[in-house]
Amino acid sequence: MDTSKKDSIDIKTSLFITCLVDIFFPQVGESMVRVLKSLGVEIDFPEDQTCCGQPAFNSGFHHDAKEVAKRFLSVFNRSGFIVSPSGSCTSMVRVFYKELFKNEPKMIEVLDNISSRTYEFSEFLVNVLRVEDVGAIYNGKVTYHDSCHLLRELRIKDEPRKLIKSVKGVEFIEMNLHDACCGFGGTFSVKFPDVSASILDEKIENIVKSGADTIVSTDMGCLMQIGGALSRRGIPIKTMHIAELLASR
């Protein structure tokens, strides 16, 4: 990583919006844009982007994943910073592309170049822009679910918490087993739906017990799983992507 770049936000920043946010949760992308713009970041959205290839990679279809990954690399080749509202998709690019392309030395150089500029949103704010208080206001009791990939592949634990705690009006509550998986796991959630739902049950139990009225995370995969159970059971706890919380005024 080029550290001289870190102190500057003049570098153009590309949104890597992820297919999930694009199709199902565009408001998360919109919130991201608002927060970044309010911090004076110049952003663009490479319109040819689709998916990073993770669903196929995690399902064992490396050949198919590779073709989609190559597309990602060519779309973002000329970008400065690349910022994504997902710890999981960021892990795919930063960690798992190396696995996917390990037998293609030609790709490794392109890959290193791009993956060293790719960040998850909360990590980008805290570690690159050096911002913890984005001026957000939200009145509520907030608990945070650690997305597995953000926590254990990218080792980002404190950054989202710092951001949440800096929001005016937020009472932050750490729930029991906050770092335990929610049971989503991509295709795992439909390959073994009963197991996935059973893991989810325990997550919901811990969220409810925390007494929070809002559950925040960095990944819409987890929030789609958690939110799906909350709404099914009529539990009035709000799910929010961290970008949405930080865009609240």
Next chain:
Amino acid sequence: METRRLRFEIDSASALKNQNLQKALRNATDRFRAIRERATGEIKDWEDLRRRAREIKKNTIEHIDQYLEILEESIKKAGGTIHWARDGNEACSIILDIARKNKVKSVVKSKSMATEEIELNQALEGAGIRVVETDLGEYIVQIAKERPSHILAPAIHKTKEDIARLFTERLNTQPNLEPEQITKVAREKLRGEFLSADMGISGVNFAVAETGTIVIIENEGNARLSTTIPRIHIALMGIEKVTPKFEDISTFLNVLFRSASGQKISAYVSFITGPKRKSDADGPEEFHLVIMDNGRSEILAHEETRETLYCIRCGACLNICPVYRKVGGHSYGWIYSGPIGAILTPQLLGIDKAPDLPFASSLCGACKDVCPVKIDIPRVLLELRKRVKDSKEGRKNTGFGERIAVRLWRFSMEHKIIYSLVSSLSYIVQKPWLKNGRLRSLPLPFSRWTNHRDFPAVSKTPFRRMWREIKDT
């Protein structure tokens, strides 16, 4: 040996419904997690220690042929006998032959996953030999006529009430025994078995090449009794249990106990070098070490998944795994369960026997963080998933629907127009199922999601269209 194809989804279904099992698993894994966390937190250089343990394993596995030869020489020098077994059947025959030659009628066993792996008890019993498991957990599982469901705690799937009921049923004890009373009953029953057995069979935690010493770890004293009282001691190990130097043991013991049982050291650590010597007051007259391959050299041949062989069987990955916590050990279909089972079983039995197991994980990665030898289990799982899909058997096992789905997915991800079209079409198609902005019950295959939770609706305006409006604001 087990040859039926393992089916994780079917096998886990009954576990999920069993409330007793759910309670037992939750309590036990909670306790294991807490004591592990405390014990590893006490060590300042815990990460260094894990790295060192991994380095030793890595070096050993890379040069395993040399170390096994050194081990053979050392065992012979110590007066022991070495036997090499290509697979489980060979290992069973070797042990049976020794038993027959010595007219063995009864055997006491200390806990050993290797003997479970080759179904040694069935082989011995088939030859009319009485076999008694002497580890309390194994004893419980044996009288219940079940198989262990955890590497470390074989009866973890049972509550104390379950065990009291089992003792009443099978051993005619008073009903509702407390754990202390259960232990007392077992101890009384087992004492006689130790004294009358002709042969003791144990596993091996570590086998030191330079000295020919096998190390056995336990908390109940049953392994020490099994390996010292009977006339013959047979130890069975997989090839990966060899370690070059005696000093390696201190590193392993330091990481193993804390990861496994949250202890600084277990109650008993036995170092056994050959049979009884002239000067010894007691001990077995014969010591046999059976070293078996049983699929391990096949793992060795695959560089990408080789680290599976580093495992020292502490069970920490089982205790931390969100999947294991819900489905228990028996759902994995064979004796190795949890994350390590999900990578070990398909490699030992063949990927066609357990094609589901590499997929039976949410890839949360909690396992790699607790592994004392830092096995990157999620990475190995991903590699095995690829191997399943690349193999002929795997392709056969992949449903038509999944293959089509992947093709369609790739096609739409490679063509922006198709991608946008699919997203717009989905917005229209979803309408009949839409209720309060969510999809509550969808037809197959999407019902696999909506049976348990709501699915989000496809947005009318995808972000890419929204962007055009907001980019200049």
